[in-house]
Amino acid sequence: MDVFTHFSQQTQGRERLFRATQYTCMLLRYMLEPKAGKDKLVMKLKKLESSVSTGRKWFRLGNVVHAVQATQQSIHVTDLVPRLCLTLANLNRVVYSVCDTILWVRSVGLASGINKEKWRVWAARHYYYSLLLSLVRDLYEISLQMGQVARDRAKEKSQELLGHSVADEEPEWLQSFLHLLFQSLKRHPPLLLDTMKNLGDILNPLDRLGIYKSNPGIIGFGGLVSSIAGIILVAYPQMRLKTH
Numbered sequence: 001m002d003v004f005t006h007f008s009q010q011t012q013g014r015e016r017l018f019r020a021t022q023y024t025c026m027l028l029r030y031m032l033e034p035k036a037g038k039d040k041l042v043m044k045l046k047k048l049e050s051s052v053s054t055g056r057k058w059f060r061l062g063n064v065v066h067a068v069q070a071t072q073q074s075i076h077v078t079d080l081v082p083r084l085c086l087t088l089a090n091l092n093r094v095v096y097s098v099c100d101t102i103l104w105v106r107s108v109g110l111a112s113g114i115n116k117e118k119w120r121v122w123a124a125r126h127y128y129y130s131l132l133l134s135l136v137r138d139l140y141e142i143s144l145q146m147g148q149v150a151r152d153r154a155k156e157k158s159q160e161l162l163g164h165s166v167a168d169e170e171p172e173w174l175q176s177f178l179h180l181l182f183q184s185l186k187r188h189p190p191l192l193l194d195t196m197k198n199l200g201d202i203l204n205p206l207d208r209l210g211i212y213k214s215n216p217g218i219i220g221f222g223g224l225v226s227s228i229a230g231i232i233l234v235a236y237p238q239m240r241l242k243t244h
Contacts, residue, residue, distance in 0.1 A: 013234045015059035018052050020227035025049035027220030057104045064097040081140045082243040089133035092126045099123035121209070128205035131198050138195045141241070145184035145191065193229045194241040200226030 029045040032038040067090055074086035099122045106114040185192040200222035206212040207219060233240055 012059075013231070015056055016227055016230045016234055018056045018059065020224060020231065022049050022052040022056065023220045023223030023227055025052070025220075026216050027224060030215065030217035030220060054107075057100075057107070060097070060100055061104065064094060064101060067093040067097050077243050079243060082137050085133045085137035085140070086243070089130045089137070092130035092133065096123050096126040096130060099126065124205045124208040128202065128209060128211075131202040131205065134198045135195070135202065137243075138191065138198060138241075141188075141191050141243075142181070142184055142195070145188055146180045149180050149183045149187070190239050190241040193232060193239055197226045197229040197233070200224075200229070 025045045025048050029042050029049065032042050032045070071087060071090035071094060074083060074090055077083040077086060099119050102111075102114060103116065103119050103123065105111050106116055106119070185195070203212075203214055203219050203222040207214045
């Protein structure tokens, strides 16, 4: 109960709940649309999705400041690859947040002369770049973890591995790779959550930019998975992926 109370009092926590609701509505709407007699329910879900999406924009107004702070922090990361990836990702998130704020100004009627479609494309592009760089960082961290798991396995089975030839190992390379990947993510839950969140998020800008056309069902599912991961990260900050 204390965790939920603390979570609900945070702006990010409420935004994640709104986001999960929005993508749940999108997913349910996609699943119910082909079914007969569900028109009223589909319309209700569509209205709820639109209302929640509008409400989320208020929670995102301070994201520019958060993105600038994150950029300042990422500059001091010791490891070169995460430092470059995180800094560039956060810079793109700053631009995305500026575009998102301008779109909000347009939506509430404060500046009607803004080209809505142009700013939407710019926002989607920089959001995509931010997520892509974040995924590169995740892949780098996964490769480090897989290397560590491989070294640990080599120590445990050194005698057994000495008796294996290269030919014996070749047919099992995929199985070995998947095992290393599974063990790496199992050992490092923050890395798993961060990867899931970024993979779920990137489906939306991929579709909007026309890089990979999807459907509301897939986007809704990805957004829901990402939102659940985000809720866990806000509720339990110790689960955030850290880089020294």
